[in-house]
Amino acid sequence: MNLLFVVIGLLLLVLGGNWLLKAAVGFSLRLQIPKIVIGMTVVSFATSAPELIVSVKSALEGHAEIALGNVIGSNIANLGLVLAITILLSTISVEKSFYKTDWPVMMISSILLYVFIAFDNVLSRTEGIILVSLLVIFLIYLLRFQKTAVVDEMPEDDEELPLYKDVLFITIGGVALWGGSELLIDGAIGMAKHFEVSERIIGITIISIGTSIPELAASVIAVLKKEKAISLGNLVGSNVFNILAVLGITSIVQPFKIVDQALLSNDIFWMLAISFLILPLNFVPVSMKLTWKEGLLLISLYGLFMFQMFF
DSSP states (O other), X not given: OHXXXXXXXXXXXXXXXXXXXXXXXXHHHHHTXXXXXXXXIIIXXXXXXXXXXXXHHHHHTTXXXXXXXHHXXXXXXXXXXXXXXXXXXXXXXXXXXXXXXXXXXXXXXXXXXXXXXXXXXXXOHHHHHHHHHHHHHHHHHHHHHOOOOOOOSOGGGOOOOOHHHHHHHHHHHHHHHHHHHHHXXXXXXXXXXXXXXXXXXXXXXXXXXXXXXXXXXXXXXXXXXXXXXXXXXXXXXXXXXXXXXXXXXHHHHSOEEOOOTHIIIIIHHHHHHHHHHHHHHTTSSSTTEEOHHHHXXXXXXXXXXXXXXXX
């Protein structure tokens, strides 16, 4: 039964990613908003919904290691696994907004999270309010001042759908992502408990990979449809949302204390290192492009991270 939950969950996540992408492109055309902005807002929020659901539920039930491990693991998986697979499939040209806005906000959010929890092992309600406030400021900046022009490689593919279809796609896409994630996580936890694995490892590995599948589905589909701006913006935006929205809202609902010190002495440093590494990779060896070479490096690092989790 657990295996069946995992399979059905995966299928729903892939379908949900496709429906969500259709809605994102439709809204970007209707509102005349750059696709990178849509990717970092609508798509990022919807694909971060599984992390939010899991983290809030875990914190309320007293499982802080799952709540934090889920976000840290998802952020590492978004860059080390999802981005790696995406650029292994197709080279991505990076917009200037990445190093001017997107990457700095991701790094500031990551460092701020570390500062908040490193000294007292607690993410408090006040700190959660600060994180959510920063998210609101970031979104206002994106929507009002982000003027990035994204080159659409297949403009003939763009079709402005009726409003009801845009709303329908984003609704069923979000529901599919939520339902798929619930099934996947329930199945994964059931299988993991059978092998008596710790909550930290469940959160960092099985749950984080499971909740990163929406990002993987949305990004791969975006690349296949030549909507690469949404692909990159979605991943960076999801990491920002995971910290500022998921952990921010979670700690407002239920402040939590970290008991497993490996999350703070090991895992969060992996997240900070891989997040930082994305910037120089944009300039070496090919400026403002991410190619299969960077993809191999990132997925190798992710493999090393997963290996040291168990050995």
